[in-house]
Amino acid sequence: MSGLVAPLDVASAYADVMETVFTSAIAGKAWLATLAILLALVQICTGARIFGKLAGVLPFDGGTAASIHRWSGRLAVLATLPIVFHCVTILGFQTTDARVAIHSIVGSFVYGVLASKLLLVRVHSFPGWALPVAGGTLFATLAVMWVTSSWWYFTEVRFGF
Amino acid sequence: MRPEAALTQRPPWALFAALFAVVSLAVYGLAQWQPFAVDAPAAAGVAGGDAAAGQAVYARACASCHGAGGEGGVGPALAGSGIGAEAVAVVVASGRGIMPAGLVSGDEAADVAAFVAQVSGGAAAPGEAAATRPGGTAGVIGVRLTGLSLALEEPAPAAWGVWLEGPAGRLRAGSIDAGEGAWRDADVDDGQTLLGRYDTVLVGSTADDPALSGAFAQERIDQLLALLIDDPQRAEEGSALDAAAAQIDVLSEHVRFLAAARDEGNLANVRFHGEHMVNITRGEPLQDVDGNGDVSNPGDGVGLIDGPGAHLRRVGLLIGPALTDRDREAAALAAAIARDGEVAGSAESVTGAAQAIAAIERADARLARVWARLRSAAVAAAVVELQP
Numbered sequence: 001m002s003g004l005v006a007p008l009d010v011a012s013a014y015a016d017v018m019e020t021v022f023t024s025a026i027a028g029k030a031w032l033a034t035l036a037i038l039l040a041l042v043q044i045c046t047g048a049r050i051f052g053k054l055a056g057v058l059p060f061d062g063g064t065a066a067s068i069h070r071w072s073g074r075l076a077v078l079a080t081l082p083i084v085f086h087c088v089t090i091l092g093f094q095t096t097d098a099r100v101a102i103h104s105i106v107g108s109f110v111y112g113v114l115a116s117k118l119l120l121v122r123v124h125s126f127p128g129w130a131l132p133v134a135g136g137t138l139f140a141t142l143a144v145m146w147v148t149s150s151w152w153y154f155t156e157v158r159f160g161f
Numbered sequence: 162m163r164p165e166a167a168l169t170q171r172p173p174w175a176l177f178a179a180l181f182a183v184v185s186l187a188v189y190g191l192a193q194w195q196p197f198a199v200d201a202p203a204a205a206g207v208a209g210g211d212a213a214a215g216q217a218v219y220a221r222a223c224a225s226c227h228g229a230g231g232e233g234g235v236g237p238a239l240a241g242s243g244i245g246a247e248a249v250a251v252v253v254a255s256g257r258g259i260m261p262a263g264l265v266s267g268d269e270a271a272d273v274a275a276f277v278a279q280v281s282g283g284a285a286a287p288g289e290a291a292a293t294r295p296g297g298t299a300g301v302i303g304v305r306l307t308g309l310s311l312a313l314e315e316p317a318p319a320a321w322g323v324w325l326e327g328p329a330g331r332l333r334a335g336s337i338d339a340g341e342g343a344w345r346d347a348d349v350d351d352g353q354t355l356l357g358r359y360d361t362v363l364v365g366s367t368a369d370d371p372a373l374s375g376a377f378a379q380e381r382i383d384q385l386l387a388l389l390i391d392d393p394q395r396a397e398e399g400s401a402l403d404a405a406a407a408q409i410d411v412l413s414e415h416v417r418f419l420a421a422a423r424d425e426g427n428l429a430n431v432r433f434h435g436e437h438m439v440n441i442t443r444g445e446p447l448q449d450v451d452g453n454g455d456v457s458n459p460g461d462g463v464g465l466i467d468g469p470g471a472h473l474r475r476v477g478l479l480i481g482p483a484l485t486d487r488d489r490e491a492a493a494l495a496a497a498i499a500r501d502g503e504v505a506g507s508a509e510s511v512t513g514a515a516q517a518i519a520a521i522e523r524a525d526a527r528l529a530r531v532w533a534r535l536r537s538a539a540v541a542a543a544v545v546e547l548q549p
Contacts, residue, residue: 010197019489088188092195108192112185116177126172 011090018082022161029086030150031161032079037146039076040139043069047135077114084111103148106141113138210246215276218269223277231280239281246278266537267302267310268345297342299362299375301543306354306389308347309334311364311547313373316342324368325349327359331368354390356382356543364547375545385543388479394470401479402539404463405472409532411460412441412498416525423511423518431505431514433457438502438521442495443467450506465495480539491535494528 015025022028049058049065058065087107095101117134120126219231231239253270265273297313311323316339323334323344337344349355360382365372377385387393392401415437422430432451437459440447444464447456464471473495477488501517501524508514 014197016489019493024490084188088192089195089197092198093189093192104192108189109181109185111188112181112183115184116181119177119180123173125170126177130172 014082014086014090018086025086026153027161029083030153032083033146033150036076036079036083037142037150039072039079040142042072043076043135044139046072047132051132080110099148099152103145106144106148110138110141110145113141210271210273210275212272212275212279215269215272215274218265218273219276222265222269223273231277239277246274249274249277249281264534264537266540267300268347271343296549297364297373297547299364299545299547301355301377301385302345302540303347304389304540305352306356306385306543307349307352308345309349309355309362310345311337311343311362313337313342313364313547316340317364319366321365321372322363322368324363324371325355325359326361326363326368329358332359333368337364354386357386357390362545362547373547373549375547377543377545381543384479384481388476388539389543392475392479394475401472401475402536404461405465405476406532406536408441408460408463408465408472409528412438412465412495413525413529415441415459416498416521419505419518420522423515426511428508428511428514429453431508431511431518433506435502435504435506435508435514435517439499439506441465442499442502444471450503452507466492466499476535476539480535488535491528491531494524494531497524498528 018025018028045054046065046069048054050062050069093104117138120131120134227239250270253265297311300310302308302310317337319339321337323337325332325334332350334349335346361376363371363374387401389400389402391398395404415434419434422434436450436457439450440458441460442465444467445462447458449456465473473488473492498521501520504517505514
């Protein structure tokens with residue numbers, strides 16, 4: 001019985017926390033993932049601004065863009081933490097259909113891509129094209145994750161909190 | 162340049178690749194491990210499932226999401242998936258993704274597991290044991306807790322007896338054949354409630370030296386009796402589940418009255434029945450939401466959501482922590498009905514109340530579905546683990 005109680009407690013506690021805000025844990029994940037992808041869009045825009053692009057669209061200097069970029073990134077990572085906890089430690093790797101399989105496979109790489117991208121930020125000896133490519137790849141993986149989870153949930157299950 | 166910026170003049174691609182690989186593999190490994198996966202005692206009765214009977218259960222409870230032929234829809238395709246009866250039973254009992262736990266239970270769960278396994282092509286061979294470690298589960302089944310169900314994790318090595326033991330003495334409940342992994346009897350003792358009279362299940366060659374046994378804690382017995390048989394905290398006879406069901410029925414009936422008032426364009430009745438939404442769900446102290454000077458309440462005054470004895474709160478307490486998400490979902494829907502009831506009850510026009518009434522109708526329909534699942538889960542909640 002001991003092997004059963006702890007997971008139930010953890011899963012129930014997680015659901016309790018999520019359901020203080022959302023109607024269900026999965027609805028909470030859908031909205032947190034949406035927040036993350038929106039922040040990732042901010043990341044793309046401010047990242048482009050840091051590299052001197054979009055100056056006409058984003059009327060602030062590179063330092064401001066860098067600050068927004070850092071904080072939106074931190075918030076995006078924070079938003080993904082409850083999702084990762086639920087998907088990885090409770091639901092696990094599944095391949096029940098194509099959507100779930102794609103979500104599981106790509107999801108395994110998200111934090112790997114994130115860690116690699118952060119390395120590129122810290123170590124300046126990489127070629128100049130590496131960081132934008134890594135950032136774009138991170139955004140692409142997040143987009144795949146969002147389409148195979150939140151978009152599916154909002155269009156196939158329900159659109160609401 | 163920041164100090165960390167120049168670890169090396171040559172880009173450390175190996176470190177880059179290693180970091181990517183290690184983090185990705187760590188996440189993948191954790192996902193395979195699933196340390197907090199809920200592994201409910203779900204296989205009860207699977208081996209005894211009747212696939213033919215399960216087809217009707219599937220059509221009623223599963224087809225809307227998984228497709229009439231298991232081709233998939235909102236839920237994944239089951240046809241040809243190779244999923245076995247045991248795995249189906251686990252998912253049915255514990256839920257997965259948006260699929261709630263306990264959609265069907267008891268005999269129906271075993272039957273639908275057998276049917277899905279047949280459709281998927283993953284049906285286990287008769288008598289095949291799904292697990293190798295000894296033990297199993299025993300469940301007291303039926304709305305009146307009159308039956309007993311066993312699921313052993315290894316087939317019985319010989320013909321075994323099944324006994325119940327408790328304040329009423331010892332009762333031979335039945336026997337399980339050699340090589341069988343499951344046994345059930347919906348009416349062990351002439352339709353009498355078993356819990357309260359018996360608290361221990363014994364399985365083996367003899368009751369005095371059983372191979373497996375399990376006992377319900379007295380606190381759990383009291384909870385289950387209050388939940389399903391008779392709740393001592395209520396003045397009236399009857400279970401907490403029945404008391405809650407009666408108030409949900411009253412609420413649903415008055416949602417229909419509210420919709421009828423809207424359709425008739427009768428503002429006074431819209432406000433009147435809007436007030437009922439509030440008072441049925443929240444209970445005492447009752448509110449004069451429509452401001453007509455009278456407090457009107459067709460409910461029992463206990464309420465579904467507010468107050469220490471509120472019906473849904475009481476059911477949630479008794480049913481146990483593993484199922485409180487159903488209770489919370491039901492309570493959230495009842496709370497939404499109360500909020501929209503306030504809007505309808507104080508509306509200045511029927512048109513002004515229309516949106517709130519539509520929301521109440523949707524919430525009421527969802528509440529009916531959630532309640533049905535909660536009720537099924539409650540009836541299947543009396544499970545104890547059998548151990549050597």
